[in-house]
Amino acid sequence: MSNHVLIVGASRGIGLGLAKEFKERGWEVTGTERSKSDELHALEGVSVQTLDVTDPSTFDVEGEFDAVIVNAGITGAKHQSSEQATAEEVAEVMMTNAFGPVHLGKKLLPQIKDGGSLSFMSSLMGSIEDSSGGYELYRTSKTAQNMLAKGIAEQDAAGRDLAVLSLHPGWVQTDMGGPNAHITVAESARGLADVVEKAQPGYAYVDYTGKALPF
Ligand SMILES: NC(=O)c1ccc[n+]([C@@H]2O[C@H](COP(=O)([O-])OP(=O)(O)OC[C@H]3O[C@@H](n4cnc5c(N)ncnc54)[C@H](OP(=O)(O)O)[C@@H]3O)[C@@H](O)[C@H]2O)c1
Numbered sequence: 001m002s003n004h005v006l007i008v009g010a011s012r013g014i015g016l017g018l019a020k021e022f023k024e025r026g027w028e029v030t031g032t033e034r035s036k037s038d039e040l041h042a043l044e045g046v047s048v049q050t051l052d053v054t055d056p057s058t059f060d061v062e063g064e065f066d067a068v069i070v071n072a073g074i075t076g077a078k079h080q081s082s083e084q085a086t087a088e089e090v091a092e093v094m095m096t097n098a099f100g101p102v103h104l105g106k107k108l109l110p111q112i113k114d115g116g117s118l119s120f121m122s123s124l125m126g127s128i129e130d131s132s133g134g135y136e137l138y139r140t141s142k143t144a145q146n147m148l149a150k151g152i153a154e155q156d157a158a159g160r161d162l163a164v165l166s167l168h169p170g171w172v173q174t175d176m177g178g179p180n181a182h183i184t185v186a187e188s189a190r191g192l193a194d195v196v197e198k199a200q201p202g203y204a205y206v207d208y209t210g211k212a213l214p215f
Contacts, residue, residue: 004028005196006065008051008104009072011037013174014121017189018069019046025193030063034072053100054092059107067196068108069167070101071121075176076137085137097141102148106156117163117199120149124168124207129214146205146215153203163199167192168207183208 005022009015010031016039019031023043031040032051040048051058053072076093077085105118112118124130126142146166153164169188171181191208198210205213 002026002028003066004030004063005067005069006061006063006108007031008053008068008070008101009034009121010040010048011035012039013176014169014172014185014188014192015069015071016040017185018071018192019043021186021189021193025197027066030061030065032061032072051104053104054095056103056107059104061108061111063111065108065112066116067119067199068105068112068117069119069121069192069196070105072101073097073121073176075135076141080135080137082136089137093137093141094144097138098144098148101145102152105149105152109152109156109160109162112162114161117165117196118152118157119163119165119167119196119199120145122146122149122166122168122205124213126166127205127214150203150205161201163201164203165195165199166203166205167195168205168213170208 005027007015007018010019011033019029023029030047032049033040034052074096077089101120122145123142125139126146149166170183171177172188173181173184188208195210
């Protein structure tokens with residue numbers, strides 16, 4: 001039987017690229033969409049479910065998985081400024097990029113097979129060592145996600161043969177990354193799939209080439 005991957009947030013961008021890449025590698029693929037994605041539905045053999053990472057009532061996903069990748073994410077309010085941010089804007093970006101994905105990841109742990117992996121799409125912008133400025137709403141949400149993901153590895157998944165990964169996909173040409181980004185979706189997805197396939201038990205914060213990133 002082939003390996004089974006669940007990709008959360010597979011409607012477009014990197015998530016859609018990952019669905020295509022894992023399908024090409026012979027994996028069984030389940031992809032989730034928040035809003036309807038014709039491109040995802042067009043991928044033959046891929047199962048599609050509706051899921052919103054900010055709404056736990058949508059978290060019931062059928063199946064057992066070798067790999068779960070929680071890819072969904074947003075940039076957050078356009079101004080990105082800690083001085084301008086409203087409580088609603090902070091809540092939106094934190095729920096979408098950190099607390100929602102981690103809540104979902106914890107719920108899915110029993111559905112991940114031993115030897116499998118749980119990955120969260122993070123960003124180098126979440127690295128405190130790389131505090132290069134700007135994108136204050138976005139980067140703090142990814143820092144929070146990293147903290148919570150490491151906690152899953154050390155507490156919730158402790159004693160299990162499971163890899164927990166915080167992934168940086170590179171700067172990727174998507175709606176979020178923009179047209180000037182360094183790499184294509186296909187390049188990023190290829191690298192990320194390699195990283196997921198080679199994942200070792202425990203926690204790692206790595207980019208799409210497998211390079212370890214500083215916290
Ligand atoms: N592109 C980059 O250069 C870059 C760099 C570092 C990290 N990342 C991270 O990589 C991930 C994917 O980014 P991308 O560039 O592919 O972005 P994108 O093209 O904007 O796609 C974002 C994806 O997340 C989904 N999503 C957003 N909010 C959601 C929610 N509440 N529930 C479920 N799905 C939701 C979107 O679904 P809808 O179609 O319904 O909106 C879409 O599938 C994100 O976590 C992002 O932070 C990207």
